[in-house]
Amino acid sequence: MPAIVLDGATLTPAAVVAVARHGQAVELAPAARARNEAAREAIASMLDRGQALYGATTGVGALRDRTIGDSDRERFQWNLLRSHAVSAGRPLSAEQIRAGMVVRANQLGAGGAGVNPALLDGLTQALNAGITPLTREFGSLGTGDLPGLSEIALALLGEGKVWRDGELADALPPREPVTLGLRDALGFMSSNAMTAGHAALLSVDAGAVHDCWLEVAALSFEALHADPVVLDPRVQAARAARGQAAVAERMRELLAGAPFDPHAPHRLVQDPYAFRVLPQVDGVANDALHGLNEVLKRELNARPENALIDEGRAFATGNFHAAELGAALDALRAAFAHSASLIAGRVSAILDPRMSGLEPFLAADPGPDSGHMMLEYTAHAAAAEARSLAAPMGAQSVWASLGVESHASLAATAATRTAELLHAMDVLVASELVVAVRALQAGGREPAGAGVRALFDAAAEVLPAGSEDRAFGLDVEAARGLLASRSAR
Structure with a gap:
């Protein structure tokens, strides 16, 4: 069957089922990749101008009043993923996790996040390879599936556990080392993709x-x-x-x-x-x-x-x-x-x-x-x-x-x-x-x-x-x- 094209605009529940439940392949539309890259370039330009940006130059939640210095930015992005990776309880089913992954890949292609391309490509590659990060049932309040998406991001970067060939195994690091910066962590996790999937x-x-x-x-x-x-x-x-x-x-x-x-x-x-x-x-x-x-x-x-x-521009939203x-x-x-x-x-x-x-x-x-x-x-x-x-x-x-x-x-x-x-x-x-x-x-x-x-x-x-x-x-x-x-x- 032909791959389902993720273009950030036309994903349907039937397509989510085809990928998550039946293993149909996905590919990212060139325009979707370009939109993500354009957003990433816009973030870089904002930071170069010294503009404050939530989740990049500031902490998050109640710590939004704390400033993140230039020297701490990469550490902050990694820490944000690790500290938010707190799902608990029973593991979610593979199809439920895969559904969240395909939705998030499609949303990122809509161009509002501007994440590291390694994270975007990592989603589609993991889906096509049948590799499913482990995440669990409790953690989301419906204002962003933060724990689950953090754990997925970490698995794509080589931390945590994944299901591979039906067995639970350690996540493997990407072929090329990935440097997190800008606002990669919050950009990836700021979504209810797991619930939508x-x-x-x-x-x-x-x-x-x-x-x-x-x-x-x-x-x-x-x-x-x-x-x-x-x-x-x-x-x-x-x-x-x-x-x-x-x-x-x-x-x-x-x-x-x-x-x-x-x-x-x-x-x-x-x-x-x-x-x-x-x-x-x-x-x-x-x-x-x-x-x-x-x-x-x-x-x-x-x-x-x-x-x-x-x-x-960056728009504060709900x-x-x-x-x-x-x-x-x-x-x-x-x-x-x-x-x-x-x-x-x-x-x-x-x-x-x-x-x-x-x-x-x-x-x-x-x-x-x-x-x-x-x-x-x-x-x-x-x-x-x-x-x-x-x-x-x-x-x-x-x-x-x-x-x-x-x-x-x-x-x-x-x-x-x-x-x-x-x-x-x-x-x-x-x-x-x-x-x-x-x-x-x-x-x-x-x-x-x-x-x-x-x-x-x-x-x-x-x-x-x-x-x-x-x-x-x-x-x-x-x-x-x-x-x-x-x-x-």
Whole structure:
């Protein structure tokens, strides 16, 4: 496959996934390299004129009032990287670190930092060689991923640990010695690239989960004879909500050709909320996904540095603050938590003989057999986990660096919570798939919807035949594996 060109302007979540998860090569666009060099020359010119520059001639944070003399500048740059390399806890996954690396390389190519070319080239070379610096989970407050980026920079310069060929090893020094100067350290670390990269991975994963749960929901519609009138375009037009209309349209595609019998046994004049308000609730999730992707279009290609170098000048900025990204991740979790409750509700409805017309819990012989009684517990436990993770990180408070840094987005923590929520959603959607397929089979039916037959057939192949009691947790794991294999991640 051709290399992904990092031009500082067009990086997408899909491209981040291709590099971070699938190992696609990268190359830096000549114009991006030139922009970084122009910014570097501007910094050198400022310092030659004796101009004060944050992170070059001054300390950082609460130490911004301390002057760095000419003789201390190289030592200061090294010390800044080393003192900020304080991530702790569990190691981040290789794909998460690689995602941050490709985002930072692209941002540096946007031209706001002006770092030593050895650092910029080191990022792309490490990505292409499959070398991943070791960094850990805790340290970022969402006002710059300072610990993680410091550790990556040090690894590129020969300090710290890296993953190489699947083994943890000492970082190797670059072929040519690198002299740090100007404001190389702060220029490299002044970014939320690690969080933005993680969010890019999450946006793709969340989109895949969203697509999967709509497919499975369509199977549940058929299994329970749910009324598709709630998906009618006229219903959506009455509210004119973008996400609601998009979800309803997708559900109509999935159910195209499926007959609906309003006189089927156990039909009520209106279905339970888990079916009736699906477009409205899942539409919010669709909107949240759309919103996150809009934020990422900006964040992956931003110039977040403080100070920003532009047109030969240095501008003090707050572009390192990831409030917008953190809020988008918070919104995604809140929206998905609503949908989680609906999914669990559909599981309960399918297992309810008053709704399905089938045996309680789809048991083969109710009494001696319990059927999927406990799978309802599993589904609701996963939904509860999703809801517990929906609390917004933006509501938290931070007071750091002697009060100079008195606010933080905590976007990195919001991303971690989002990953945990998506894991719970995987379990939840798989649980619904198991009961929807079992309900159709128990009723002696096959789905007729144009968009769901392939999923039903695939599930019927991987889920054990027979309705007798067994360890149904294995069915859920088989369903999880199937859904993961079908999703574009």
